[in-house]
Amino acid sequence: MSSLNEGATSRPGSSGFENRAFVAWEPSALELERRAIRRKQNHRNVIIASLSSVLVLGTLLVVAITSPGWKSLTDTFFKWAYGFEVLPKIILGFTTNILLTIIAATCVAIFGMAIALTRTSRSPALTPFRILATIYVDIFRGIPMLLIILLVGFGIPALRLRGLTNNVLILGTTAVVITYSAYVAEVLRSGILTVHPSQRAAARSLGLSNFQTLRHVVLPQALRRVTPPLLNDLVSLIKDTGLVSILGVTDAVRAAQISSSRSFNYTPYVMAAILFLMVTIPLTRFTDRTMRHAIERQNAQGMA
Numbered sequence: 001m002s003s004l005n006e007g008a009t010s011r012p013g014s015s016g017f018e019n020r021a022f023v024a025w026e027p028s029a030l031e032l033e034r035r036a037i038r039r040k041q042n043h044r045n046v047i048i049a050s051l052s053s054v055l056v057l058g059t060l061l062v063v064a065i066t067s068p069g070w071k072s073l074t075d076t077f078f079k080w081a082y083g084f085e086v087l088p089k090i091i092l093g094f095t096t097n098i099l100l101t102i103i104a105a106t107c108v109a110i111f112g113m114a115i116a117l118t119r120t121s122r123s124p125a126l127t128p129f130r131i132l133a134t135i136y137v138d139i140f141r142g143i144p145m146l147l148i149i150l151l152v153g154f155g156i157p158a159l160r161l162r163g164l165t166n167n168v169l170i171l172g173t174t175a176v177v178i179t180y181s182a183y184v185a186e187v188l189r190s191g192i193l194t195v196h197p198s199q200r201a202a203a204r205s206l207g208l209s210n211f212q213t214l215r216h217v218v219l220p221q222a223l224r225r226v227t228p229p230l231l232n233d234l235v236s237l238i239k240d241t242g243l244v245s246i247l248g249v250t251d252a253v254r255a256a257q258i259s260s261s262r263s264f265n266y267t268p269y270v271m272a273a274i275l276f277l278m279v280t281i282p283l284t285r286f287t288d289r290t291m292r293h294a295i296e297r298q299n300a301q302g303m304a
Contacts, residue, residue: 093255112184172244
């Protein structure tokens with residue numbers, strides 16, 4: 001009787017490659033040595049990184065704690081008992097920041113897309129609108145948002161025109177939308193321009209109209225490419241909503257300012273900062289993850 005190995009090697013029409021498929025693959029001695037070297041290098045890098053982090057951060061901590069004004073600093077900025085006492089008021093104000101962010105982000109997405117499409121349009125009839133869109137972007141990207149908030153918040157009520165609101169929350173939101181629409185429009189325009197012209201040509205050759213090409217071919221690719229910078233703009237938008245407090249809007253910053261002015265203690269500002277960090281840090285990590293996945297997908301397509 002023939003053995004199992006003999007049966008595997010004596011099949012009619014079987015090749016040597018098929019026979020070797022029955023043998024389990026094992027790494028060579030050279031590969032095992034390389035893996036051991038890589039593990040040793042990774043272990044050494046972890047130790048060096050840990051020691052370096054402990055040394056640097058520990059030195060900074062020691063310098064801060066041993067400084068002459070450390071006691072005064074902790075009493076002024078880190079009086080946690082007082083911070084938790086005023087925290088409910090700050091949280092109530094922070095809801096205004098969240099509401100403002102939602103409204104502003106929605107409006108910015110609409111206006112930014114409209115401006116980006118206008119600037120990338122090739123229609124001769126839209127030439128004056130392209131000029132106006134370019135002027136708009138240049139102006140409102142070049143002026144600090146704090147000045148825009150002041151101009152809108154105090155300038156529009158000064159006109160005394162019938163029908164214009166004097167609500168500081170609406171005026172502050174309008175100023176934020178005006179500023180961020182210019183930034184987002186440029187991000188979207190850059191994404192649209194990165195789509196290769198051959199994509200448009202291929203879509204038109206299939207019988208798609210200009211609108212269908214834009215809707216089904218250009219915009220999906222452009223939005224995927226600019227998702228990370230758009231998320232970064234969202235993080236910045238959440239932070240910059242605190243600037244509307246200069247108009248008197250009772251948001252987290254304004255609530256902290258009121259509490260600090262009563263006690264001459266700045267711990268409420270620290271509590272407001274913590275609330276913003278609780279929202280912005282997860283968004284930042286999500287942005288980093290999205291960017292990393294986009295880079296990996298792009299590299300995989302390039303290798304393919």
